[in-house]
Every structure is written in C-alpha cells, then in structure tokens.
Amino acid sequence: xxxxxxxxxxxxxxxxxxxxxxxxxxxxxxxxxxxxxxxxxxxxxxxxxxxxxxxxxxxxxxxxxxxxxxxxxxxxxxxxxxxxxxxxxxxxxxxxxxxxxxxxxxxxxxxxxxxxxxxxxxxxxxxxxxxxxxxxxxxxxxxxxxxxxxxxxxxxxxxxxxxxxxxxxxxxxxxxxxxxxxxxxxxxxxxxxxxxxxxxxxxxxxxxxxxxxxxxxxxxxxxxxxxxxxxxxxxxxxxxxxxxxxxxxxxxxxxxxxxxxxxxxxxxxxxxxxxxxxxxxx
Amino acid sequence: xxxxxxxxxxxxxxxxxxxxxxxxxxxxxxxxxxxxxxxxxxxxxxxxxxxxxxxxxxxxxxxxxxxxxxxxxxxxxxxxxxxxxxxxxxxxxxxxxxxxxxxxxxxxxxxxxxxxxxxxxxxxxxxxxxxxxxxxxxxxxxxxxxxxxxxxxxxxxxxxxxxxxxxxxxxxxxxxxxxxxxxxxxxxxxxxxxxxxxxxxxxxxxxxxxxxxxxxxxxxxxxxxxxxxxxxxxxxxxxxxxxxxxxxxxxxxxxxxxxxxxxxxxxxxxxxxxxxxxxxxxx
Numbered sequence: 001x002x003x004x005x006x007x008x009x010x011x012x013x014x015x016x017x018x019x020x021x022x023x024x025x026x027x028x029x030x031x032x033x034x035x036x037x038x039x040x041x042x043x044x045x046x047x048x049x050x051x052x053x054x055x056x057x058x059x060x061x062x063x064x065x066x067x068x069x070x071x072x073x074x075x076x077x078x079x080x081x082x083x084x085x086x087x088x089x090x091x092x093x094x095x096x097x098x099x100x101x102x103x104x105x106x107x108x109x110x111x112x113x114x115x116x117x118x119x120x121x122x123x124x125x126x127x128x129x130x131x132x133x134x135x136x137x138x139x140x141x142x143x144x145x146x147x148x149x150x151x152x153x154x155x156x157x158x159x160x161x162x163x164x165x166x167x168x169x170x171x172x173x174x175x176x177x178x179x180x181x182x183x184x185x186x187x188x189x190x191x192x193x194x195x196x197x198x199x200x201x202x203x204x205x206x207x208x209x210x211x212x213x214x215x216x217x218x219x220x221x222x223x224x225x226x227x228x229x230x231x232x233x234x235x236x237x238x239x240x241x242x243x244x245x246x247x248x249x250x251x252x253x254x255x256x257x258x259x260x261x262x263x264x265x266x267x268x269x270x271x272x273x274x275x276x277x278x279x280x281x282x
Numbered sequence: 283x284x285x286x287x288x289x290x291x292x293x294x295x296x297x298x299x300x301x302x303x304x305x306x307x308x309x310x311x312x313x314x315x316x317x318x319x320x321x322x323x324x325x326x327x328x329x330x331x332x333x334x335x336x337x338x339x340x341x342x343x344x345x346x347x348x349x350x351x352x353x354x355x356x357x358x359x360x361x362x363x364x365x366x367x368x369x370x371x372x373x374x375x376x377x378x379x380x381x382x383x384x385x386x387x388x389x390x391x392x393x394x395x396x397x398x399x400x401x402x403x404x405x406x407x408x409x410x411x412x413x414x415x416x417x418x419x420x421x422x423x424x425x426x427x428x429x430x431x432x433x434x435x436x437x438x439x440x441x442x443x444x445x446x447x448x449x450x451x452x453x454x455x456x457x458x459x460x461x462x463x464x465x466x467x468x469x470x471x472x473x474x475x476x477x478x479x480x481x482x483x484x485x486x487x488x489x490x491x492x493x494x495x496x497x498x499x500x501x502x503x504x505x506x507x508x509x510x511x512x513x514x515x516x517x518x519x520x521x522x523x524x525x526x527x528x529x530x531x532x533x534x535x536x537x538x539x540x541x542x543x544x545x546x547x548x549x550x551x552x553x554x555x556x557x558x559x560x561x562x563x564x565x
Binding site for chain 1: 328329330331332377431432433455458459460461462463464488490491524527528529531532533535536539540543545554555557558561562564565
C-alpha cells in the first residue's frame, strides 16, 4: 500500500494574477508502515502536497500511484481511495457537528455505506485507539476539552479504517501535555496497526522525536528528504527557509565550536544527554 | 505605575442545558491576583481550559468580573464610563491572524483602529506609518494582507493594535499557528516595542521557550494562579510544571536530564549559552 508521486506539478489560479506554482516536480515514495514528517514554512506546499495523497487535489501533470495503481486513470475508485488514505485537517475539531461523539465518529463509515452496527463497532474501536474515555461517548462534541475534541476528530477518520493516516498539524493550539498525548497516541497507533502515518508539523522538536523520515518542502519543491539526523544536519539551510533544527542540535554545535568533541548529529534530549556524558566521561 | 492589577478576580458563567435552562455555574476564574507594572513583560502559562484566555479578556473589558476587581491603567473595568479608556490602554492580539485582519490593503487595516477611535486623518496616517515601521512591515503598506505569510500577518495585526497607541499589549497565543521563523519574528517585534516604547507586554503561550525572557511568569490551573515567579524559579520546578500539563524549554530539559544523571550543572538553566558554558566548565 505504498503511495508514490511522480513529477507532480500543481498550479493555483492558473492564468490569473494570483497564479502560483504550489508544487514543482515533486517525486517521492512513502512505503507502507512508515512514519513520515513533512516540514516547511507557511506556504511551502505542505498542505497542497498532502491533498494530493488522497486525490483531493489533482496534479496538473505527473502521476500519483496508490498501491501501484495510477489514481488518475478513468474509473479509478476515488471514494475508495479516500477511505484508505484518511486526512485529518488542521483544527479538525471545527468539523465536528453531530449530536454526540459516537454519532460523529460514525459519520465516516456511514458515508462508506456500512450497516449501522458495523459503523458503531468501528466508531468504538477508533475511539478506543485514540484513548478517548468511554464516559464521554454520548456527550456533545462541543462540550469537550480541546485535546478531547481533537481525539474525537481523529477517531472520525480512523473509523474508516484507513491504511494511511495523514495529519495536518494535529497539535496546533494544544498545551504541552496535550501535544505529547496526541503524538504518543499517534505513535502507538502506528506501532500497533502498522499504519502509514504522515505528520505535517511546525515543531522541529516533535518531528525529531517521533518520525522515521522527514521531507522538507520549500517553494513547492522537495528540498530535503532523509532521517531526522540527516535532515537536521542541514540546519543552516533549514534556517534560510524559515525552519530550524531542534534546540538540542544547536547546543551540540555550540559545544563543538567550544572545542568539546561531541557528535552533532543529535536531535532529541535523550540522545544529547547520552552524547554529552559519553564525551565528558571519556 | 501599575498597568494591570487584579484582586480576588472571579469570573462565573451560567451552564445551560439543551433547552437553555440554567443548570449550574462555572467558575472560570477563581480569586486571581495579578500585578503588572508599566513596561514589564509578563508571561501567562497554563493548559487548555486553565483560564488564561478568560483572564486576558478581562484586560480590555471584553469580559468584566463577576467578583473582585480588575484595574487597567488605574481604571476599574466594570465602570462602563471607562470602557473606551480601558480599550485604549490595552490592545489585544489573538491566535489566528486571519480572523483579525479586515482591510484589503495593509495600511488600511492598520488605520482601522485609530479611525474607530475618532483620531483625525493626518494623525491616523502618522500612526499607521509608525506602527508599520515598529513591526518592520512598512514596505508592505500597499500590499494585500492575504498575500502575506502568517508571521507577517501577525505583525500587521500588532501594528494595528499599536496604531491605537496602547500602553499595554495582550497577546493570546499569537504564535500558535506560525512556523519557527514566524514565531521568532513576532517575539522579536514585541521585545523591541518594549524596549523602544516601554509598552507593557502580556504574553499567553503554550511554547515555554517564549517565556524565558519574561520579568515574571504566572501559571494558571483551574482558574487560579498556582505558580508565580521569575522564569528561572518557575522552570526550575520541572515536576510541578508537568503536573499542570506544562513543560520546560528543551534546553532546560537537557540540563535537568544531565543533572539527574549526576552532572553538576546548575538548576533552572534557560538559555543555550548558559548550558554550553556550564558544560564547558566541567570538561
């Protein structure tokens, strides 16, 4: 169930004064089961990119393959694709609308034409997967806390049993514990179900902690693609395009500049602590 | 001079059922005390729902207290005759730049506030120019706001508040929707304003790093102020912060982790340079 983009180009408002090439010759492949982070400054093409993954936006040229099938051929089952590649938008809690949480989460599978019992079964499973407390199942989604609303919204996408879960800044506006809760839960989901996860984020620290691979977007192009260590080694280039490396990476570079021979390819607090101790005790 | 002062501030609102009947009272602020002097930078931290934004909305009388008192620049916010003066003293900047920009041209947007206050035209233009210069956006004065980046939009929103020449700016999670450089832009702008114009700054944030330069930090939980002190004091109490669903800056976390593993680095380190210095001394 890999997703593959080949030379994808996409232009907004072609022929108008607002014409903008949102994606330029983007090629990439995301294998089944990978946990991928996408970073890039505002307007770099991240959101346009992820909307290509489930066919919500159609490339002007190039091709998108899901499970080796070209999704742009006539008669391709787009509805089926959107069930397999679940997209959770920014501030998804604004899309909650049903009377209670359980019905809201049932909406996706109901739309897929599944019988009522199956919808409810899936909704319950999905809510359990995101760690949503059962006592709130029959509460109005509007009465929940920010973090719980967001869990409910993510469950709504999970209830469609996607093979790929795409999250656009799932932690924006949440407090620190709320951020950790959601990301821990997403990681748990990834580890438990083998689902592919694509995470768009503005937090370099979060991306460094959770993902296996980072794709950096800039001006509609894929600028860097590699493991967090590989990508954050380019911290100067990242700064030039409105991004940064995690703070601990900078600490390591500063230490090295002061003559302490630490390895600078470090992206998390745990790694940094271990590396500093290793060098000081040597 | 006290810019913002709250004493035993209480805010309650009615909880209603589906039919609109009152079923109980919710206490969003519970006897909050707050003292912010002219020119100070104060950060307010707390998890979602802890009462931060409710408190902020009291600072320019969007909400007025159910109990206790809030004074803004010496004026009681419950005194409706002072409403205009209170709003002139304290300007608000919110989380989402797209919800607070209304003009089709940047300078028009910035001029909206003073125009509303009845400022004469010539004076409005001066303020628009000053405001845009202060946030480093003067070269965009004739641009359309919707072509700007998130950080630039937030700076325009700040210029709009500045054009009303407030003594105090209250920023409610102004960087939540921005990328790292956008976040830096906004914070740098706010710091410069403080230095150059002695504007009082109240910053509500979920990013702990943004609070390290504050003169004081207040931590809220359940509508109450539960911690209060300098950044060094507050961020030195990692476990307590975690209990309130908060965190410490990543540098402080690394220092704490090194201490835990037996390295002799001081408590409450906030900045990269401090940590690097401490480690260099040990090697």
